[in-house]
Amino acid sequence: MTDRRRYTRIQRALLQWYAANARDLPWRRTRDPYAIWLSEIMLQQTRVPTAIPYYERFLKRFSTAAHLARARLDTILKLWEGLGYYSRARNLHQAAKEIVSRCHGRLPQTKDELLTLPGIGRYTAGAIASIAFGERTPLVDGNVERVLCRVFRIHGNPKNAAIKERLWKLAEDLLPEHEVGHFNQSLMELGSEICTPRNPRCDECPLANLCEANHHNEQDILPTRTAKKPLPSHVVVVGVIYRAGRILIDKRKPKGLLGGLWEFPGGKVQPGESLESALHREIREELDIEIEVGSEIAVVDHTYTHFHVEIHAFECKHLKGEPRPLACAALKWVRPSDLPRHAFPAANKKIIEILRVRRRH
Numbered sequence: 001m002t003d004r005r006r007y008t009r010i011q012r013a014l015l016q017w018y019a020a021n022a023r024d025l026p027w028r029r030t031r032d033p034y035a036i037w038l039s040e041i042m043l044q045q046t047r048v049p050t051a052i053p054y055y056e057r058f059l060k061r062f063s064t065a066a067h068l069a070r071a072r073l074d075t076i077l078k079l080w081e082g083l084g085y086y087s088r089a090r091n092l093h094q095a096a097k098e099i100v101s102r103c104h105g106r107l108p109q110t111k112d113e114l115l116t117l118p119g120i121g122r123y124t125a126g127a128i129a130s131i132a133f134g135e136r137t138p139l140v141d142g143n144v145e146r147v148l149c150r151v152f153r154i155h156g157n158p159k160n161a162a163i164k165e166r167l168w169k170l171a172e173d174l175l176p177e178h179e180v181g182h183f184n185q186s187l188m189e190l191g192s193e194i195c196t197p198r199n200p201r202c203d204e205c206p207l208a209n210l211c212e213a214n215h216h217n218e219q220d221i222l223p224t225r226t227a228k229k230p231l232p233s234h235v236v237v238v239g240v241i242y243r244a245g246r247i248l249i250d251k252r253k254p255k256g257l258l259g260g261l262w263e264f265p266g267g268k269v270q271p272g273e274s275l276e277s278a279l280h281r282e283i284r285e286e287l288d289i290e291i292e293v294g295s296e297i298a299v300v301d302h303t304y305t306h307f308h309v310e311i312h313a314f315e316c317k318h319l320k321g322e323p324r325p326l327a328c329a330a331l332k333w334v335r336p337s338d339l340p341r342h343a344f345p346a347a348n349k350k351i352i353e354i355l356r357v358r359r360r361h
Ligand code: SF4
Pocket: 147, 150, 151, 194, 195, 196, 200, 201, 202, 205, 206, 207, 208, 209, 211, 212, 213, 214, 219
């Protein structure tokens, strides 16, 4: 069979299957480019069931790019709280401002223009351009990568630059003349629902007869996996510092991990340091104040993409000095009941929940 014929058969099989089996997802019920953009940003690194309530809340609160551009970053981060990868929210806000200032509030319609906005890379630009505007442009995400590696029996690490380019070229060659948005979504849907990382359901797959991995029984070894390095682990200590019934919180600097979120002050414990002395040191270095360290109120484990943390939280009393934001963007004394009004990272939220339960008892 020629490549062209095979590609045509793949297109037909996938489009037919997608027409009958596509999940009914909220962002598939709209052609609004803004809503599709929002969904694509939320779906980066996040599973569909987790993203749906965030998408619905976000769209209800900010129905256009202009609304989003006018919002305060704090408000956006609070709505994003729990979804993780907060640089997505910051980029979304920045991109909304650029859409208003450069594009009269309308999302750019081509992949190349979309790529000029913050937070929009090759995949996201391809997804928005093809799904919202019908541009004949490909996309490759983790699901598509897996499907293509199996259907075309591509061995080798798909993160390798040459293989990556081969996959993008294949995704482009496979595009049909029409229904490009549906076709791109069908590839992703197949990877998500049928051609799953483990135990793909080849018996139910529309590409079973066209898939080389299936013919050679290589579904389990494709795509080629690389051994993951163990994540580094850090011990962190934080203070829940009280003064006159209020708690001191600090806002992280806008850039970098968890940028713009609020947290309890503290930092990494150095080798050979006790938790208490590390906390005294961190609070002096970051805030220039003295505290009395009381009892330990929580130990929280949390895993980020590149490392793992074990956070020890201590109840502390402010002794002297007016806190200064030496290593953060802002500081605030808040009533314990006001903590939930601020956007905190997941690990800090666990501490807040423990504080809430303690207050009730
Ligand atoms: S036949 Fe199996 S391995 Fe091939 S694309 Fe379908 S589910 Fe994936």
